[in-house]
Amino acid sequence: MILRDDCTARDLADELWPLRAEFRLNEGEIYLDGNSLGPVCETSFRRVNEVVETEWAKGLVRSWNSAGWMAEPTRLGDRLATLIGAQKGEVLVADTLTFLLAKLIGGALDLVPDRHIVLTDVDNFRSDIYIVEAMAARAGRPMIVKRIDRNTLDAELNEDVALVLLTHVDYRTGEMLDMKAITDKVHRAGGLMLWDFAHSTGAVPLDVEACDVDFAAGCTYKYLNAGPGAPGFMYVRKKWQGVLKNPLPGWLGHARPFDFELDYEAASGMQAWVTSSPSVISLASLDGALDVWDRATMEQVRTKSLALTDLFIELVEDRLAGVFEVVTPRDHAKRGSQVSLGHSDGYGIIQALIERGVIGDYRDPAICRFGFTPLYLRYVDVFDAVERLVEVMSSEMYREPRFAVRNSVT
Amino acid sequence: MILRDDCTARDLADELWPLRAEFRLNEGEIYLDGNSLGPVCETSFRRVNEVVETEWAKGLVRSWNSAGWMAEPTRLGDRLATLIGAQKGEVLVADTLTFLLAKLIGGALDLVPDRHIVLTDVDNFRSDIYIVEAMAARAGRPMIVKRIDRNTLDAELNEDVALVLLTHVDYRTGEMLDMKAITDKVHRAGGLMLWDFAHSTGAVPLDVEACDVDFAAGCTYKYLNAGPGAPGFMYVRKKWQGVLKNPLPGWLGHARPFDFELDYEAASGMQAWVTSSPSVISLASLDGALDVWDRATMEQVRTKSLALTDLFIELVEDRLAGVFEVVTPRDHAKRGSQVSLGHSDGYGIIQALIERGVIGDYRDPAICRFGFTPLYLRYVDVFDAVERLVEVMSSEMYREPRFAVRNSVT
Numbered sequence: 133m134i135l136r137d138d139c140t141a142r143d144l145a146d147e148l149w150p151l152r153a154e155f156r157l158n159e160g161e162i163y164l165d166g167n168s169l170g171p172v173c174e175t176s177f178r179r180v181n182e183v184v185e186t187e188w189a190k191g192l193v194r195s196w197n198s199a200g201w202m203a204e205p206t207r208l209g210d211r212l213a214t215l216i217g218a219q220k221g222e223v224l225v226a227d228t229l230t231f232l233l234a235k236l237i238g239g240a241l242d243l244v245p246d247r248h249i250v251l252t253d254v255d256n257f258r259s260d261i262y263i264v265e266a267m268a269a270r271a272g273r274p275m276i277v278k279r280i281d282r283n284t285l286d287a288e289l290n291e292d293v294a295l296v297l298l299t300h301v302d303y304r305t306g307e308m309l310d311m312k313a314i315t316d317k318v319h320r321a322g323g324l325m326l327w328d329f330a331h332s333t334g335a336v337p338l339d340v341e342a343c344d345v346d347f348a349a350g351c352t353y354k355y356l357n358a359g360p361g362a363p364g365f366m367y368v369r370k371k372w373q374g375v376l377k378n379p380l381p382g383w384l385g386h387a388r389p390f391d392f393e394l395d396y397e398a399a400s401g402m403q404a405w406v407t408s409s410p411s412v413i414s415l416a417s418l419d420g421a422l423d424v425w426d427r428a429t430m431e432q433v434r435t436k437s438l439a440l441t442d443l444f445i446e447l448v449e450d451r452l453a454g455v456f457e458v459v460t461p462r463d464h465a466k467r468g469s470q471v472s473l474g475h476s477d478g479y480g481i482i483q484a485l486i487e488r489g490v491i492g493d494y495r496d497p498a499i500c501r502f503g504f505t506p507l508y509l510r511y512v513d514v515f516d517a518v519e520r521l522v523e524v525m526s527s528e529m530y531r532e533p534r535f536a537v538r539n540s541v542t
Numbered sequence: 543m544i545l546r547d548d549c550t551a552r553d554l555a556d557e558l559w560p561l562r563a564e565f566r567l568n569e570g571e572i573y574l575d576g577n578s579l580g581p582v583c584e585t586s587f588r589r590v591n592e593v594v595e596t597e598w599a600k601g602l603v604r605s606w607n608s609a610g611w612m613a614e615p616t617r618l619g620d621r622l623a624t625l626i627g628a629q630k631g632e633v634l635v636a637d638t639l640t641f642l643l644a645k646l647i648g649g650a651l652d653l654v655p656d657r658h659i660v661l662t663d664v665d666n667f668r669s670d671i672y673i674v675e676a677m678a679a680r681a682g683r684p685m686i687v688k689r690i691d692r693n694t695l696d697a698e699l700n701e702d703v704a705l706v707l708l709t710h711v712d713y714r715t716g717e718m719l720d721m722k723a724i725t726d727k728v729h730r731a732g733g734l735m736l737w738d739f740a741h742s743t744g745a746v747p748l749d750v751e752a753c754d755v756d757f758a759a760g761c762t763y764k765y766l767n768a769g770p771g772a773p774g775f776m777y778v779r780k781k782w783q784g785v786l787k788n789p790l791p792g793w794l795g796h797a798r799p800f801d802f803e804l805d806y807e808a809a810s811g812m813q814a815w816v817t818s819s820p821s822v823i824s825l826a827s828l829d830g831a832l833d834v835w836d837r838a839t840m841e842q843v844r845t846k847s848l849a850l851t852d853l854f855i856e857l858v859e860d861r862l863a864g865v866f867e868v869v870t871p872r873d874h875a876k877r878g879s880q881v882s883l884g885h886s887d888g889y890g891i892i893q894a895l896i897e898r899g900v901i902g903d904y905r906d907p908a909i910c911r912f913g914f915t916p917l918y919l920r921y922v923d924v925f926d927a928v929e930r931l932v933e934v935m936s937s938e939m940y941r942e943p944r945f946a947v948r949n950s951v952t
Contacts, residue, residue, distance in 0.1 A: 185566075196579075259818075270648070271680075360822035409638065538800070
């Protein structure tokens with residue numbers, strides 16, 4: 133039997149405890165949706181203000197040079213590289229996850245013109261499926277996109293597979309895939325591997341180098357806390373740079389943009405992937421958010437993430453035995469930083485919880501999602517969240533008709 | 543002979559005068575680069591703060607619904623529609639200009655599968671040329687992109703022309719094309735017309751309806767003052783909606799995004815063009831910037847723009863006779879809201895002017911660009927800018943070696 137005092141004691145011993153003060157959190161509210169949208173940190177707030185009030189207002193157009201705006205996509209890429217185990221010069225922050233996937237898919241399919249199959253996961257996030265199908269349709273040769281059960285990957289891999297696109301942590305179940313084993317398999321079949329890190333970056337330790345990942349992309353508004361609709365990031369392993377071509381180029385990715393040459397010639401390194409002017413204010417928010425990450429290691433984050441999710445699962449099983457199906461794997465090696473609970477009344481349960489100050493979200497079919505973000509969550513938050521979940525379930529308030537009206541996000 | 547007092551008198555009579563107070567401008571500086579990056583207005587500043595401090599910090603993930611974030615791309619599209627003569631439901635704010643062009647080009651080429659030629663202007667902005675070539679290469683059939691002298695359009699139009707992509711106001715010369723005449727010509731040849739409004743929106747009155755424009759896209763960080771790297775906008779005429787398909791789709795453009803269906807089915811209207819989560823903070827800045835536009839009509843803006851550019855040309859010719867070539871057309875019907883002066887020492891001249899507090903920019907080959915933005919520029923600013931230009935030329939300070947070092951933007 134776990135007591136609230138036990139949780140308080142763990143909080144007092146928590147190395148990451150000081151970071152909580154960097155976030156603007158609502159008093160009394162427990163935010164378990166940082167896997168959808170992270171909260172504001174003070175450093176983001178300050179950096180956005182600095183960019184608007186000083187760099188933009190006073191520097192005006194000069195700030196493209198003087199404030200370094202032009203270099204933000206690669207500079208922030210280098211900052212972010214450490215979180216995924218990449219080298220400097222392998223990551224770019226730009227656009228959005230879907231457009232970055234589009235570029236990487238288009239470039240990858242051009243690299244292996246004799247192959248005709250793309251494999252992706254039938255449970256992949258829908259934007260990934262739509263964009264891989266869209267880019268495959270424009271590959272210049274007949275392509276087949278197979279939406280497979282990811283557990284059948286071995287049987288599907290063959291010498292006609294050009295590319296495999298998988299999301300490393302499943303957005304619904306929170307299951308984490310074995311990046312190294314899968315990447316190795318795909319390489320043995322002669323294919324290219326593209327990983328979607330939407331639910332991985334800042335959630336679990338990543339080592340693209342050790343896993344020999346070819347390409348990856350992710351977003352920054354979930355566990356990295358860069359703000360709603362903040363830019364995505366992409367990774368291209370050094371050995372592919374200059375080989376893989378950006379299929380959606382723009383003038384700022386030209387080797388000599390200010391010469392305004394008629395023919396496109398790619399800049400070197402990740403700059404070649406810049407299509408448009410960087411979204412400076414959004415990048416400022418990311419820049420500030422990364423300041424907090426400088427004060428934590430991914431090992432610390434992972435240790436606490438597993439402790440928080442273990443605690444949550446244990447409390448739910450203890451106090452709500454048999455009420456929910458724990459959809460997320462118990463095996464640490466297969467768990468991201470969220471816990472998903474299956475329940476046929478999941479939508480109403482999440483709405484009732486939100487009303488009681490515990491913010492999770494719901495995903496069809498029948499999944500209550502709870503994200504656990506070690507930078508600002510306490511062990512007592514986990515305890516209190518389950519306490520309120522017990523109240524919601526025992527009172528059956530989730531059955532009230534007002535919770536049946538579906539809205540779009542949570 | 544024009545006197546400074548004449549300019550002061552014109553400022554006092556200027557209906558748009560009150561709007562200047564809405565902008566944060568540097569004391570003593572004359573900003574003639576709003577055609578590259580507009581300044582901050584107070585309403586943008588306030589709106590960005592409101593979104594960060596309240597909607598994001600307190601509302602968190604709920605704000606996708608409760609603060610209307612999800613609907614911002616179409617709501618802001620409707621706000622912007624009035625500036626281009628579009629109807630509500632025909633404009634979307636999203637992504638960046640280049641990605642929006644990519645989508646429109648891809649969609650347009652799919653609409654006319656029996657045609658094989660795309661025409662664009664050899665003087666078009668380079669991103670437009672690169673992206674139209676990139677999308678033509680992925681059209682699924684052999685396509686030829688011809689970079690033509692726009693004055694030879696008549697001779698180039700034939701029954702094999704699928705699409706014509708032109709920028710309405712030339713980014714270097716400031717020449718404005720005859721949108722109606724050109725669109726009509728393209729239509730008579732059975733082609734589709736895509737206009738780039740980067741240097742037109744907020745600069746000149748636009749009437750996509752009267753000109754029977756099929757598709758258009760533009761940016762919001764120039765004359766609309768939405769901030770560095772702010773999102774772009776796109777226009778699809780009602781008659782093409784549902785017919786033209788988004789070639790780079792995402793889940794939020796699905797008819798039922800939260801059903802997470804495996805097959806993509808486009809939402810109705812402009813929502814179908816949403817690929818990614820909206821960049822909420824950047825959109826907030828645009829939202830604030832549009833508040834200023836609500837207080838002006840495009841007719842007022844155009845009248846003052848022509849008066850400012852006429853005044854600038856007259857002063858330059860009067861006081862610097864024969865020194866510069868006035869590259870921008872004198873004919874009002876062919877002039878945007880900038881004046882370009884040709885000079886072989888243009889780069890040094892702009893650098894010297896910037897040091898004296900007049901911000902213009904330089905574009906190869908040998909073009910000094912000056913943007914005139916009626917919302918915050920005064921007639922005395924034009925007078926003083928020419929005064930400082932006269933000083934720069936007579937002192938020959940622009941020949942100083944330090945001005946020979948090229949940097950990237952201005």
